[in-house]
Amino acid sequence: MSEAVSALPHAQYSGLVDLAEAxxxxxxxxxxxxxxxxxxxxxxxATGASVPEVRRIEAGESGQAAWMSPDELLLIVPYEGAxxxxxxxxxxxxxxxxxxxxxxxxxxxxxxxxPQARDVLAKVCPVDFSDFAVxxxxxxxxxxxxxxxxxxxxxxxxxxxxxxxxxxxxDLLATVSKPGGxxxxxx
Numbered sequence: 631m632s633e634a635v636s637a638l639p640h641a642q643y644s645g646l647v648d649l650a651e652a653x654x655x656x657x658x659x660x661x662x663x664x665x666x667x668x669x670x671x672x673x674x675x676a677t678g679a680s681v682p683e684v685r686r687i688e689a690g691e692s693g694q695a696a697w698m699s700p701d702e703l704l705l706i707v708p709y710e711g712a713x714x715x716x717x718x719x720x721x722x723x724x725x726x727x728x729x730x731x732x733x734x735x736x737x738x739x740x741x742x743x744x745p746q747a748r749d750v751l752a753k754v755c756p757v758d759f760s761d762f763a764v765x766x767x768x769x770x771x772x773x774x775x776x777x778x779x780x781x782x783x784x785x786x787x788x789x790x791x792x793x794x795x796x797x798x799x800x801d802l803l804a805t806v807s808k809p810g811g812x813x814x815x816x817x
Contacts (some may be wrong), residue, residue, distance in 0.1 A: 633639030637738035637796035645807035647744035651800065655739045656693075658705040659789070660719060664697075672722035676715045677705055687767045687780045696767055698778065703732070709734060712801030738796035742787040742803065748816035751779060751787060753806040759816055773802050 641651035658676075662669050670681045678690025681703065687696040693707035693715075707715050712732050719730040742750060748759040754772045757779070762768075767780035775792040775798065792797045 637793045638800055641800055641806065642802045645804070645809055646746040646812060647742050647750050647807050649800070649803050649807060650741045650743075651796075652741055652788075654738035655734065655737075656705075656707040656709045656715065657732070657734045657737050657739075658707065658712060658716055658719070659698075659731050659733050660705055660728065661701055661730075662723065662726060664701060664703065666728075669723065669728055672719050673703065673705065676724060677707060682716040685767050686765055688765070695717045696778065696780065698769060704741075704778070712735060712810050736793055737790050738793045738799065740789045740791075740799065740803065741782075742789060743785060745785050746812065746814075746816075747785050747787045748804065749813040752808050752815065753787075753811075753813070754802055755779060758800075772801075774797050775799060782784060 636653045645647040664681050672704040673681050673695050677693030677695050679688040679695040682695050682697040683690040684697055687694055693705055696704040698704050712734050716730050716732050752759050755770045757768050757770050762781055764781050764783050767778060767801055769778050772791060775791055775795045777789055779787060779789045781787055
């Protein structure tokens with residue numbers, strides 16, 4: 631069995647923003663009835679977070695829960711414990727109409743940090759970032775590929791995409807982050 635590696639080991643870039651590939655991150659797709667109290671308790675047990683409202687991400691002591699669609703969450707947990715979280719979810723959700731699948735190795739996770747992060751993201755995502763609140767999440771496109779983007783805090787943003795397009799997204803973000811490409815729309 632091969633050893634797990636990041637999508638882009640040691641990827642860091644500083645320009646208009648600081649870009650970093652977050653490395654190995656546990657990610658679990660959880661599908662089911664998001665209004666179910668059983669599912670809510672399973673999410674809380676797995677992450678310490680509540681089931682998020684539409685287009686939100688919630689943080690807990692051991693992970694995050696991100697709203698992805700009316701019947702889907704993305705749970706973000708430590709990489710080493712992701713398989714155990716899936717097992718615990720399957721046990722907790724036995725008898726519920728729900729599925730949990732580890733997708734850690736199928737996703738790439740990036741951090742975009744700095745006062746110009748919204749401008750950089752707006753260059754590649756068809757999203758109005760002007761009133762984008764901390765904890766807000768949007769499923770969108772980063773140029774030609776599917777992505778989810780959310781605001782962690784102030785000038786710290788996260789983006790998740792499929793691992794198969796990680797290099798493309800990295801190159802895209804690095805290109806639009808080069809000095810000299812300042813837009814200054816979101817000040």
